[in-house]
Amino acid sequence: MNSRVTTSLVLQILRHGRSSGLCFSTAFPSQVIVCRSGTIGRRSILGFGAWERSFGSASPELAKAEADEKEKSIAETVNRAVGSRPDTGAVVSSYWGIMPSKITREDGTVWPWNCFRPSDAYTADLSIDLSRHHVPKTFLDKVAYRTVKLLRIPTDVFFQRRYGCRAMMLETVAAVPGMVGGMLLHLKSLRRFEYSGGWIKALLEEAENERMHLMTMVEIVNPKWYERLLVLAVQGVFFNAYFVLYLLSPKLAHRVVGYLEEEAIHSYTEFLKDLDSGAIPNVPAPAIAIDYWRLPKDARLKDVVLVIRADEAHHRDVNHFASDLRYQGKELKEAPAPIGYH
Known part of the structure; x- marks a missing residue:
């Protein structure tokens, strides 16, 4: 089973995760959550290589370099699917499951904060009346x-x-x-x-x-x-x-x-x-x-x-x-x- 077929298989699993019983974790880009018969467990993406070979790999003496390349290709495919950054491996999660676009400042530098977005930033109104006091009435x-x-x-x-x-x-x-x-x-x-x-x-x-x-x-x-x-x-x-x-x-x-x-x-x-x-x-x-x-x-x-x-x-x-x-x-x-x- 070559890398192109393997990638196709992973994409089909991603598209039909519900029917296949496999759920990909956005919290762990290098892991797949396997959900069958009410049990939940985690299996590493690297386990896909062994899983593939046990189900019909044609050459038992497959070179280690080829296996590593295949596993890397699978990991990259899954990472793109769950929304992780290929350069750092960090997950870019979204509530709606959509990978947000890269956020930068006005000068082009990378926006470093996850706790707020540029749209949340503002300029404070320093002209507000600081001496205003509500006199207790009731x-x-x-x-x-x-x-x-x-x-x-x-x-x-x-x-x-x-x-x-x-x-x-x-x-x-x-x-x-x-x-x-x-x-x-x-x-x-x-x-x-x-x-x-x-x-x-x-x-x-x-x-x-x-x-x-x-x-x-x-x-x-x-x-x-x-x-x-x-x-x-x-x-x-x-x-x-x-x-x-x-x-x-x-x-x-x-x-x-x-x-x-x-x-x-x-x-x-x-x-x-x-x-x-x-x-x-x-x-x-x-x-x-x-x-x-x-x-x-x-x-x-x-x-x-x-x-x-x-x-x-x-x-x-x-x-x-x-x-x-x-x-x-x-x-x-x-x-x-x-x-x-x-």
Whole structure:
């Protein structure tokens, strides 16, 4: 059986994998998942050579060089079929099973990030009003405001003026509300068979944006083991508490986030003061921040803090707006979500 026939055989298996009982793994480009009689196992692509020879290879004394060439041809065929890069062997996976085109920057260099695409990058609006404050009016507003002020006390005691570590902790918490809110609105939309007015996507975008803040801060700050442990504890408590709070009162939950973002703006403003005074070195901006916010190649840490602070101001306005809708007795789906970050 020559290499052309073998390649044809593999392609037929790929096209009719369901009927043949063979499933090719996108996670393991050099492996085939064999599914028969309810059992699943992995066999190496290299096993195809032995499998082929046992079913009618004409020359038992086939040269090793020819066998290696045949196995290489099969592996390349399968790799192309499952969507792997022939130059590196790395799998380029897609939810829809389609190999994406090669992504490059505007200058032609290869796009290095898998966590976001160039279409997700944007330029932050630095002209946003940073001093805007929602004056507590109702009883729930006052509860939200005082709760956030109370939560700030242990943070000030623990981190003091270590604003890099403080920002890292802040972002691990700030990325939770958008995900919780988006998830619960998603489930509500499924239960009621109704649209969300774009709020699901808006809240999930907020969570993703906050996560990118964290990814950037991790590049700048090397958290110690006890700080990582603190992140686990705080996130575990906050996620469950916010989940219950959103179920009980979405208005209160969004108001809490609005005031949390106001505190974030204050923290990043103090961060900038220490950068200007030299208490914190103004190191070069991480590469991920330059690509995500479309910053200049020579951007510094101060530029990163400025765009993050602008993002927090946007989150502040979005969550106060969402809370006001609830205060007026309107569902979020009745008012379109604010325009995203792009």
